[in-house]
Amino acid sequence: MRADDMSIADELKHAVRQDQVANSRFEDVLARFLGINRTDSRCIDLIAQHGRLTAGQLADRSGLTSGAVTVMIDRLEQAGYVARHRDTGDRRKVWVELTGHALAIGKSIYGQFEDIGDVLSSEFSPDELEAVARYLLMSAKLNTARAKLLEKHVPEAGMGREGRMSGASAFERDVRGLITELQATQSAGKISDPEALGD
Incomplete structure (x- = not known):
């Protein structure tokens, strides 16, 4: 319900900002839970969205330098969240993928999103x-x-x-x-x- 003194555009802007703050807070807590930093957590999410990425693709999508991405992948690999795999068709290409451990944690933390989405979307046409x-x-x-x-x-x-x-x-x-x-x-x-x- 919209306040009388607030336009729909203002209400939408306010709602988006509230959503961004809430998501940011969740991402902060998630990074602490995983024992990594927010940038590492964001890159895990990027890999999860695409299934697998090369270091170059990850650098491009995250905005990090190639050097920073290499160090981050090393860190995430040591923590057990990602693994490097050589491409079977092109041995020069190395893919970065989430490990079974990372996928299992992700399923526990994000698995209920589909149910939440169903509940939320039932309110809209x-x-x-x-x-x-x-x-x-x-x-x-x-x-x-x-x-x-x-x-x-x-x-x-x-x-x-x-x-x-x-x-x-x-x-x-x-x-x-x-x-x-x-x-x-x-x-x-x-x-x-x-x-x-x-x-």
């Missing part, structure tokens, strides 16, 4: 669920694009406040350009398609 899914996919793509833009403006060590403010201003200009592109896409009638937002 198929059209409403389609709209929510489309919104979330679009939001994820936009946040990925924003992260890539912000990454370009991370100041070098020792830059201080001025360097960060300069980077923030440059990031703001980039995002304004992104918004202009999105408005053009919207005018062309493609904004409702998450894939039209690009990577």
Whole structure:
């Protein structure tokens, strides 16, 4: 139910932020439970989503450097959560996959999501669920694009406040350009398609 002084757009923004905070809190606790850091936990999730990834693919999807990914894979392998396997067709390619131990823990922690999803989705019509899914996919793509833009403006060590403010201003200009592109896409009638937002 919407408060009288809150538009649907404001309510949606508020709800998304609450969801992000709640998810972030859960991810913090999960990382502590697993005895790893949040970045490691995020990479485990990326591997779980794709089944297996090469170190290069993991670096690309996580935004980490190849060196940082190698160290992280070593750490996760030592903890028993991932294993490296050579590709049977191309011995130069090495896949990173979750171990049976990681999959079993994941099943216990995330296995009830399907039941939770059934309970939550029963409150909405198929059209409403389609709209929510489309919104979330679009939001994820936009946040990925924003992260890539912000990454370009991370100041070098020792830059201080001025360097960060300069980077923030440059990031703001980039995002304004992104918004202009999105408005053009919207005018062309493609904004409702998450894939039209690009990577």
